[in-house]
Amino acid sequence: MQGRKHIVVVDDEPGIRETIEEYLELHDFQVTAVGGGEELREVIDGQDVDLVLLDIRMPGEDGLSLARYLRESTKVGIIMLTAAGEVVDRIVGLEMGADDYLAKPVDLRELLARIKAVLRRAGHDGDPVAEDSSGPTRVVRFGEFTLNLDSHKLFEASGAEVPLTSMEFDLLKAFADHPNRVLTRDQLLNLAHNRDWEPFDRSIDIRIARIRRKIESDPAKPQVIKTVRGAGYIFSTAKA
Structure with missing residues (x-):
């Protein structure tokens, strides 16, 4: 402890x-x-x-x-x-x-x-997420970035770490676990285990906009986290 x-x-x-x-x-x-x-x-x-x-x-x-x-x-x-x-x-x-x-x-x-x-x-609750030494590190690669699901860290191609808040990681992980699939705001709330985010004030949209500024070459024309009008968002793993 x-x-x-x-x-x-x-x-x-x-x-x-x-x-x-x-x-x-x-x-x-x-x-x-x-x-x-x-x-x-x-x-x-x-x-x-x-x-x-x-x-x-x-x-x-x-x-x-x-x-x-x-x-x-x-x-x-x-x-x-x-x-x-x-x-x-x-x-x-x-x-x-x-x-x-x-x-x-x-x-x-x-x-x-x-x-x-x-x-x-x-990972600061006294029981931090441990690296799984019994198998390979779980990572998701998209664009020029690598998301390490075990360490809760995002890295650029150069190896430099991209700072993420805990909620930003939760959202990225939710997307990474369900690639190329349209996710509604309500589904994202459930997948990220954050029912208290109050989707009516579009707090998810704000967080996604913040993530886009970190991972998209042009946040105004996102290629990784795309908006599906009237439906939600989709995390694209296709090459740009």
Whole structure:
């Protein structure tokens, strides 16, 4: 069993920070609670962090710019806290690379479930995905890329790793497991085991657009993940 997972709670409201900190510590997490971006950067620079719980609406540097910083410089899980009904904030947060979002006021039990899900998908839940030494590594090749299903990593032809969030990997794996087949948004929700993605606000579309920016030579004219109008998406393994 590995050590306790380290979660950083970023919120400018002390009462919220303390409540979440106490609850997560009761569930055996190491928690650091901070009030803004400067403190967050100090923690990230000096400690190993597994997940950041990030409020969007904060004075000074807001959660969206902090999410961009985290995604560009780290591989930590990111869960955004948004005001109830703020769909625009959710969409922008997802585009910045957040793994999940939760509306305020936060239900602590749901928050715990979301945290465990993000850590599990990222392989940081204390039981990381092991390489299968009994057989060949499972990989899927498409275009100039190789998706390693065992290590949850995507590589360019040069061998350079392409950063993926845990949810982006889940979607790519769902496509790779069902090549050349039209998948509806509802099927993708089931295949990626993320029923809480709320397909009505098209969060899957946002994530697919983000993946396309990483794997398509021209994201406006995708050749790997193609849109099937009125039906869904298809993962093409054909040579371009």
